[in-house]
Amino acid sequence: MPPVRIAIVGSGFAGFECARRLSKLLRRHGSNAVVTLISPVDYLLYTPLLPEVAGGATDPRFATVPLNDRLPGVQLIRAYVDSVDLSQRSLRCRDQENMTHELSWDRLVLTPGSISRLFDIPGLAEHGRGLKSTAQALFLRDHIIEQFELARIDENRERAAARKTIVVVGSSYSGTELIAQLCAMASVAVHDFGFEPGDVRLILVERSGRLMPELGPELAARTEQVLKRRGVQFLTGVTLSRVAADHVILTDGTRIGTYTVAWVAGVVASPLIAATGLPTVKGRLKVGSDLRVPGFDGVFAGGDAAAVPDVTKPNAITPPTAQHATRQGKVLARNVAASLGYGSAREYRHRDLGTVVDLGPGFAVANPLNIQLSGFAAKFVTRLYHLYAIPRNANRWAVALGYLTNILFVRPLVSIGFAQPSWARFSASEEFMPAPSAMQPLDEQMYADDLRYQEASDRAAAPSQSD
Template identity: 60%
Template structure:
């Protein structure tokens, strides 16, 4: 039987496997399909800011592969290298054992990791927002710092504990800062200080917040940020990060013990190990998602530089919208490579974006219709409930939304994710920088 190995169980790998199963069923055929991934779930990342802000539980945004991809073998592990001539790959399992696997068809969908820059102290003191460990850590850490500030007898250190810096004012950084503000507002109701004693700073090198939604909606988001008392500083970024302060590129200093780095992504480290041509850190593929020169190897999603045939010369941006649709085409084309159906090329026009800006606010541009305020909020939440790919998870998120509508957010840090768990290398698999 033909063996198909899918590397990565995120948006693309998950959708590819679902569609491959569907195609094979349609042709009354079967294959030996394995999905190999370090985690046993597909993570619905657009709701990570809600996890960090305490609106939804991390389990609600984790779609279990075992419950959803029946008949598929799931292997826990991180792929380290691929031998294209021998058609094998090597992976490290959760107990650090080195193992290998052979394949007839290989689908590379390991996604992306946070793009780090050479900012002193960044990898040590900042944390990202790409994994459940990072989102849970941010929620717990912010609450813990507020609790500690309450009883700190050093006034300067207490200020640092109550100051949160988020770097990156694109949609996920903006969502994060506003969700954390809502969490902090709930917390301060039960603590000894006024909401304004907790300070949030949002930084970006760009001249506008959320340039990806255009000027009008960017301005609407800026108004929400101002109303929610976020200190937005544009045209600046981090120059240095220390345990109790950061230095900005304009040489100003902010005392803080919480730095969230949400500035963008680059292809997963595996991509560089493959020794194949890349573009902007993503693996080059043809528009049918096949890897050039390797007939039986496919790739898509954040890890691949997929040509955008609707914008000649450009590649598709790293979004869930493209990843999901590319996954479908991948599933179809892998089946076609086995003789079931005909290959397709990937073509999709951007459908717009929904951005949740915390309590009562959102902006959205579905099909280029510009929405803000209450209509955008309804569209945003309805969209997520539609897009989460499993009924039980949709149900749980729906109930969490309802709870959030009527009750204060729980001021509880359970401590499931430690400072170490949330480091970029531990939570996202970014290699640790070697000694100079």
């Protein structure tokens, strides 16, 4: 008998955990099934550390876990999956040089993850930056440092103030942790660049009525108090209406001069899900509680791209979080193996172990097992959780050393040359690229934007010639 071919699309938390568990299960049962993981990148990105990468507290290498190191026995293909043919049980993908490849499968696991949720806001795609990839985190950090350096020599006071203003849109976990890390960067900038206290403005924009709706009111209030003491300004009940290179307009008409807009206002499923033509729920692929796609034998899905029913809450679906995706990956592995006759399938049932939110140096909030913690106790729990959750000892060791270094020394404010806008565009940096026919205009626009960006930087660096 030819070996069963199992294709897993995506190397996020769900896809990575499914591949790791499934390969172990198959080896244990002596199966000759071939597990293939298709992903645009060759690593698992530990996304909870991205705010620390953007804030300069963690080396980006240690937020990535190499697939070759952690997935022995799994065939890895680095490519973008463009389409899935369910009737022919095949998929089509493109490698880094846009060469097309076709792969047949007997079992398919769709875990392509999510991308930033962009609304039809003029200028957002061109001037806003996300926090879904190391490219975006590194660009954001370099861009902020560059603006601080330009502000120091800019003779136009209004423009210099805009360079020292940072707007973060979205107060979810990522948005709140990001602005907390940027507060730490701002305090260093005051010392290193000779700014006055309060010169760096940090503004958190949240469309809903309060900060971090996912947290309970007690921890959310505590988080808001801490960030306000650090100088963060909160604007609730509004969002962006328009984004330009040097300012934003809010929905209430307020104009804020800024050169830095971080957009962390939620996610949507990968465009691959819509391309399949399968039924969706709120844009995510409809699946059963056993993570099977209804009506298609041998097709499974999980993670951010799947609308997984929450069996503990009627008519609800699980939120797109790393905690859910990791556990769904384990159930996916078990149920795919069961479909081959190894073991029994089960439905996905989540037990919430709590939430941890890192708020920068010396502070965090957490509710492990519904125990409300804040301050140093929560900081200890938060860091211990991350060190446990990163699936590689070398990364754990390096991150732990980074934590110790940050306690003993001030974080350096130095750019690493990652400051071209096109490198951090939403589509180009979030493991999704348009098909080749749609890429040429985008590439030309990226080049033009980079050229304008460089010319504007040159003009700003010589204010005596332009003012």
